[in-house]
Amino acid sequence: MEYVDRYDDGARRWVADAIRKVEADTNRSSDTHLHVFPLPTHWGVNLYLKDESVHPTGSLKHRLARSLFLYGLANGWIGPTTTIVEASSGSTAVSEAYFARLVGLPFIAVMPATTSPEKCHLIEFHGGKCHLVQDPGTIYDESRRLAAETGGHFMDQFTYAERATDWRGNNNIAESIYAQMALEPYPCPTWIVVGAGTGGTSSTIGRYIRYRRHDTRLAVVDPEGSAFYPSWVSGNAAQTAHGSRIEGIGRPRVEPSFQPGVIDRMIAVPDARSIAAMRWTREVTGRDVGGSTGTNIAAAVALIQEMRSAGKQGSVVTLICDGGDRYRHTYDNDEWLAAQGLDIGPHLDDLRAFMTG
Incomplete structure (x- = not known):
């Protein structure tokens, strides 16, 4: 009888200690705040922002x-x-x-x-x-x-x-959202809105919604120059694009982690509107958010307008992906916008008018 033993006691102890350290970080900081976006109360539609910028490294x-x-x-x-x-x-x-x-x-x-x-x-x-x-x-x-x-x-x-996160629970972002929504007027969100970056967040939330049999629909937003939206529309997984200016979301190719089957709607958002929504969110809430959060907010506003037009009440949840301090030289810089040929003025006017509608 022959055998080969590759057990390394020192390495196994190191791995066990490394996992303990990572899990300790989870124990300290895994949950994040859910903020109420100040919409007019008579609308009967509530918007919530899951603030992932408060993690130790400042992002989702x-x-x-x-x-x-x-x-x-x-x-x-x-x-x-x-x-x-x-x-x-x-x-x-x-x-x-x-x-x-x-x-x-x-x-x-x-x-x-x-x-x-x-x-x-x-x-x-x-x-x-x-x-x-x-x-x-x-x-x-x-x-x-x-x-x-x-x-x-x-x-x-x-x-x-899409495979490293336990989508069934274990305090993942989806489980956290539903737990925090439990005492709200509309505890089961009509929509959850997230961006397409790696595909991990949309996969986790989309699977969790189905696994827990919620009526929530998942909307995934995509910026200009990304391959995800045209791929989802055409069904062509080999779709390519030139890449996105909105850091953290959008890719020049469809990544393996992207799971189109869990998505109920995809929304393409122009970059100028993403950046306008980023700045508008700061105006309305006082929270300094990044460009991908602007993309989320722009789509959430469109969904809320659709709900109001249809006479529907309910809740929409989206994410603050990171803080605006990471983009002072780009999205928060008017000279950079001009160099990129981006005019956010009309979009800012439209978003400001949204609150008075």
Whole structure:
């Protein structure tokens, strides 16, 4: 009888301790606030913002990074000497840098050269290194190359996002939303609105809605230049596009984690409207939000207008994905908008008029 034993007692102890540290972070910070957006009360339609910007790394991607680390540790892909490599437009890399430092591992973020300097600074603040590429389409191959070169692990959020999170519960974002809505006037949302980035959030929420047999419908928003919306409309999973200016959502290709079958409606939002909605949200709520949150809000406003036109009451829930402080040199900069040929004025006027309708 022959056998091969690969058990490494020291490595197993390290993994167990790393999982404990990541789970401790969950215990400290997994839930986030649900804010009421101040709509006129006589409308009978309520809008809620799930504030993911209050996570330790300031964005929705903190949940994803935590799940990806636990998935990699439990699968035996991450050990005590593993270099973590990720392809990211910024926020996921910030969060993964945080968790890499938490468990004592080096981290390299492969990102488009257009990534905001604020995000690069945050990655470096958490101990990571930024590896910028001129062509966003090369970030996957470059990430694999660096992982092979360093003997590391390519986290590959765009493949594993939809499978690393337990969509049935375990305090995921969907379970948290429904628990927080329990005492509201319309506890089962008519719509939940999220962006399409990796596809992980929409997959988790869409599956949870069906698993728990809720009547909620899931709307997924997509910015200009992204492949998700035209792919969903045409059914062509090979759809490609030039890429999005709204960081954190939109992709030049349809990512493996994107699960179109869980989505009830997709909404394409022009970039100028996303940025206008970002600024308008700050005007109305005092909350400083980022561009992808603006995309969410723009779609939520459209759905609320549709509900009011149909004489329906109910609730809509969407996400604050991250804070506006990450975009001072871009979406919050009028010179940048002019250079991009974006006129947000008409959209701001329209959104301001929405509240008086």
